[in-house]
Structures are given as C-alpha cells and as structure tokens.
Amino acid sequence: MKNKILIAALSSLLFIVGCSSAENTREPENPKTELTSPASESSDTDLKLLENKVAEQKTKIESLEELNLQYIAYIEKIVDMLDDSQLIELSKSGIYSLKVNGKDVPKDGLVEVSDPTIDIIITENIEDFILLPPSVPEHILLGNYPHHIKIKGYENMEPITSDGTVVTSAQYSFGEDSNTDELKVEITNELRDILGLDTNTIKIIRN
Structure with a gap:
C-alpha cells in the first residue's frame, strides 16, 4: 500500500x-x-x-x-x-502507448482489423517529465523505444517517425497492396510490462 x-x-x-x-x-x-x-x-x-x-x-x-x-x-x-518494478509502474502513467489502427493493443495481443491498411504506432509522451532534471526521466524511459518493437519478416523496415517537443512516435504502415493478411510483432519484456500485456507477441489479423 x-x-x-x-x-x-x-x-x-x-x-x-x-x-x-x-x-x-x-x-x-x-x-x-x-x-x-x-x-x-x-x-x-x-x-x-x-x-x-x-x-x-x-x-x-x-x-x-x-x-x-x-x-x-x-x-x-x-x-x-x-525500486525497478515500482519505476515500471510509474512509467505506465501514459508515457508509452502501442496502437494498431488507432486502438490500443489488448492484453492477449490479438488484434483483428478490417481496414485496408494496417498502421502500427508506438508513442512516447513525456509531457509531465520534460521539465524535470535528467536524473528523473532516465529511470523510467525506455531510451530508443522503437528498438523495443520488431515486426517478423520486416526486421529491417524503417518506421515513419514524428519528433515533437514532448510527443514522439514511430509508425509502421502496411497498405492494401502489401498482401499482408497477418503480422506478428515482438516486443521486449520492458515494453510488455509497461503496456500491461500478457504476451510478448502481438498477432494482427486482417479480416
């Protein structure tokens, strides 16, 4: 308590x-x-x-x-x-999000989409931490957070990045012509714990 x-x-x-x-x-x-x-x-x-x-x-x-x-x-x-586990708990306070077509990934990692395109976006929002000394955010931020996500079969794919003052993101997009009906996304243990997921593997199925 x-x-x-x-x-x-x-x-x-x-x-x-x-x-x-x-x-x-x-x-x-x-x-x-x-x-x-x-x-x-x-x-x-x-x-x-x-x-x-x-x-x-x-x-x-x-x-x-x-x-x-x-x-x-x-x-x-x-x-x-x-301690480390408590700092992870703190970092869950809206700093990181992982969305597929604008929706949060569920705890079981299974995502079904019906849209012609698939957009996978990981975001870091440090609005509440930007004014603090570096010694504080370094405890609870992932660093190079795009490296905490890998898409199977597309490991060398470069994301579309958006760099703002307090909000940054990395986006992976797959259009209708990509013929990709199923994607598997692997995330690190750190990101899994921060997002509160039950799995390191996110499975995206296009209906």
Whole structure:
C-alpha cells in the first residue's frame, strides 16, 4: 500500500509541476503595449495600476518557479525510494502507448482489423517529465523505444517517425497492396510490462 501511495503521489506531483510550469510561460502584460489610447486620455492613475499589475504578475511567476523547484526536489527523493518494478509502474502513467489502427493493443495481443491498411504506432509522451532534471526521466524511459518493437519478416523496415517537443512516435504502415493478411510483432519484456500485456507477441489479423 505504501508503494502505491508513493507512486500515486509522484504522478500527482508531476501533473502539478506541468500545470504550474505552463502558468510560468505566460508573459506578464506590458503596460506600454496596453496604452492604446492617446496620451492625452491616459492618466497617471491608469499607468500606476498597470505597473502594479505587472509587478503582481512577476511576483506570482517567481513564486511558482520557487514552488516548482521544491516539487522537483521532492520528486527526486521519491524516485530514489522506488525500486525497478515500482519505476515500471510509474512509467505506465501514459508515457508509452502501442496502437494498431488507432486502438490500443489488448492484453492477449490479438488484434483483428478490417481496414485496408494496417498502421502500427508506438508513442512516447513525456509531457509531465520534460521539465524535470535528467536524473528523473532516465529511470523510467525506455531510451530508443522503437528498438523495443520488431515486426517478423520486416526486421529491417524503417518506421515513419514524428519528433515533437514532448510527443514522439514511430509508425509502421502496411497498405492494401502489401498482401499482408497477418503480422506478428515482438516486443521486449520492458515494453510488455509497461503496456500491461500478457504476451510478448502481438498477432494482427486482417479480416
């Protein structure tokens, strides 16, 4: 129970860090750009109010940045308390997904599709981890995650990759003209555990 509480607490803290950091990225309002009225219509009182508002926003941002540092320090302490199995449990928090034609692979690994094309996509989403020190994500990320998936008979096939700031993916596509009615996909033990599957072999059958 204690371990589950630690993992839940860490996941919550990561969410909070992401939200507060998003708030930090908002630029304080510039009083000069807001004064669109002619100078004759602007008063010293209005200018003072705007300056106070900017100062208030800057103070708020500084407070959020300090709070983020405290959260990050606490997160690092929690990570040090977790063993490998618990870190795997944490990495299941939406970081990795494996989909076939837009649907998650079921636990038994059997996928049936009726579409003319087969798209296998593995995705890594590190949105909640991007602001943390490297020492934290390295514990729970797979590294070169496309290497954790191999398609039998197509081992040398290069995936179509999409590289974003926080979301990256590798896609393997088989068109109708590929004459592929059945595919077998092998995944590593690490990816299997992260996805919560019961098997290392994913069987895709086109009806």
